[in-house]
Amino acid sequence: MDLVTLNDIRDAAERIRDAVVRTPLLPCPWADPGRPLWAKPESLQPIGAFKLRGAHNAIARLDERTRRRGVVAYSSGNHAQAVAYSARHFGVPAHIVMPDVTPQVKIDRTRECGAEVVLVPIAERESAADELVADRGAVLVPPFDHQDVIAGQGTAGLEIIADLPDVDVVLIPVSGGGLASGIGTAIKALSPDVQVIGVEPELAADTRDGLAAGARVDWPVERRSRTIADGLRSQPSELTFAHLSRVLDGVVTVGEREIRSAMAALASRARLVAEPSGAVALAAYLDHAGELPAGRTAAVISGGNVDPTLMVEMLTEHAAPARG
Template identity: 45%
Template structure:
């Protein structure tokens, strides 16, 4: 959204919207497992519960919000299709959800998006429009396509139904393991963090919710400190799913009200965490998906002696990149 759009009346989602999303996606999204590791617990000095959204459909939590948002559109409008912009996981999620619902989808993706994500997006039947993330405005491109085609624009995080859908991951986590002392969530544009905060504060009121960004892109932390949504230049990090230039206007009020704080981790810490999951827990987690875990395992988030939920947001990393990152000293 541009600043002018941000000033208009917003529909801020509530926990009731998360519950409605849970009903819509039931039987469509996987109820992903909660994983534990004694080694991770010892390293963090806490009891950790990893919500494995890397095992979700399309390999990321994004399917939850995409399916919820598309299915919430009135059928007569939905037939005009949907358009989205994304570096990868939201792209795949919209493409797959649209395919399941029989809706045409167009995705605006950066030229440097991971090849595995572009291939998967095409494989789900979507049309891709590429752009240069450093010289072109993906939001403007998405709005233009929507205006020309009559398609519904579904942003990756700045949309109430997307936020509500993402919150179902934390909802399931707390339903499965009980109340938490701390919930730590990756932060890009804030859809997952906003939705998770809604669920955690409703189901586990004493739970402290934290977001984690890449060091190079701490727009969320800066925005909370300033009290308004701040825009930054496109950051450069291996966490390609968290390279947003600002958090969403729909989720920012939730972050202000319900999130205790935002931390950052380095690319090197993300690689260490990817290696931990591969070697010790035998799972593939992409760099963005490791944000929350990296902060917990490196002692950045205060959680000693506590019950801690950690969202692993995705596992979509191509094999060559995965091998190269883990092989680096």
């Protein structure tokens, strides 16, 4: 199995420059001074999540004739908007297959990016996507199980090392594992001593179990779906698991209350709107210090697409009473 290399990630960085925001590393002076903290706010990408890095790299790598036939994705989340946004950048059609139970706001956001949204019963997602690929010669862009996608996500790792060369610890949310595979590969290649730590919800900790067992462990989807972190309910593929096995120094799991509280802290202290999945790295930093290596820490805030009503709930629960 070919793993992504530092050169793949450097090439990706060149390729995505025009469409992707070079996010800053934000110092967090309110954090524990003994473990200085920086936030990497991927929530500030134009579609609100890191997914644009990988999707855009994959689409940019297609030869132009192929790309003109269009791209396809099945996703109701951030990957859908990433593929739609990138396709519009190139002026090519995007067909996004979504379950017919998808909330209207997610359908609207994806259509706003110029994509054609195809609603199907949830069980038919993959077959509907395959049909679009077969009928139109369009190219399927997978959310994580692809070298080009992993290399694109890894560009965030290059930026972390460029901005904070003496970082000691990097905390990265893990779901399908594309983000942690890419960032981990970049960081281990450039600074092998940096500790790269994956973060999962306790309620979807299949990667923690898999790495402990030395092979992927399957958690049934109903079990993974219990977490509020709806972007962290996927599981690694063989390809991402192979990367994670090489690059992760550990996995920390966080509780649901910790995730909610980290969302409130990001809003009130870092002035960032994060979705639950985007807040898990901060939750690990705040509530699991004892399980983490010491030193200068970067936490990847992976996305910010959260329903305003949920944001209100978090702020009401956690921030307002404590801070007056």
